[in-house]
Each structure stands twice: as structure tokens, then as C-alpha cells.
Amino acid sequence: MRTVPDRPDRGRTLHAVAVAYTLFTVLVFGLWLVVGDTPWTTVINLATFWWLGPSLLLLTVALFGRNGRAAAWLVVPSVLFVWTYGTAFTAAPLDA
Structure with missing residues (x-):
């Protein structure tokens, strides 16, 4: 009888x-x-901005792959980043 070799579970x-x-x-x-507000703030802000894209991409892959557990975990960073940058851009004072 032939058996199927174990494969990693995606x-x-x-x-x-x-x-x-x-x-x-x-x-x-x-x-x-x-x-x-320190010199680290700029570094952290730039780093988190670049993580927004992968966060949303991984969430999309998880949703289309019907992996509910992964999608549930990925909602957290997506919401954090959208909320952070959404409030940062809308709360910024406009120069007159």
C-alpha cells in the first residue's frame, strides 16, 4: 500500500x-x-509605515486562503496601523 509523504501544512x-x-x-x-518624541520616534514611524503594506497583504492572503485563525491574528496589526496613521494625518494641523 502506498502512503503519501508528510508535507508541511500551509x-x-x-x-x-x-x-x-x-x-x-x-x-x-x-x-x-x-x-x-525622541530621535527614535522618526525611525519607528518609518518602520511601522512600511509594515502596513505587508500586514494588509498577509490579511488578504489569509482571507482568500480561508485561514480564519491567521486572518484573525492579522486584523490586529492592520487596525493598529490604519488607526495610527489615519489619526495622525487627520489630526495634523494645517498651515495657513
Whole structure:
């Protein structure tokens, strides 16, 4: 009788990436909140801006791949970044 060799489960891999990505994002976001206005603020702001794209991309892949566990984890960084940059751009004073 022929058996099928074990293959890595893509769903588990995507879930593991989603969990790691979310925890890293929350850590960086928390650091940004704690650090405040220092030279590090600019570095953290630039870094988090570039993580928004991958966050939304991974969320889209998880949703289209019907991986609900990974998608649930990826909602957190997506919401954090959209909220952070949405409020930053709308709350910025306009120069007259």
C-alpha cells in the first residue's frame, strides 16, 4: 500500500507567521508609545509605515486562503496601523 509523504501544512505556516508578525507589531507599536518624541520616534514611524503594506497583504492572503485563525491574528496589526496613521494625518494641523 502506498502512503503519501508528510508535507508541511500551509495553514499552520501562515498561522505561525501571522502570530509572529502580530506580536512583533504590537511590540514595536508599544515601543513607539513609550518612547515618545525622541530621535527614535522618526525611525519607528518609518518602520511601522512600511509594515502596513505587508500586514494588509498577509490579511488578504489569509482571507482568500480561508485561514480564519491567521486572518484573525492579522486584523490586529492592520487596525493598529490604519488607526495610527489615519489619526495622525487627520489630526495634523494645517498651515495657513
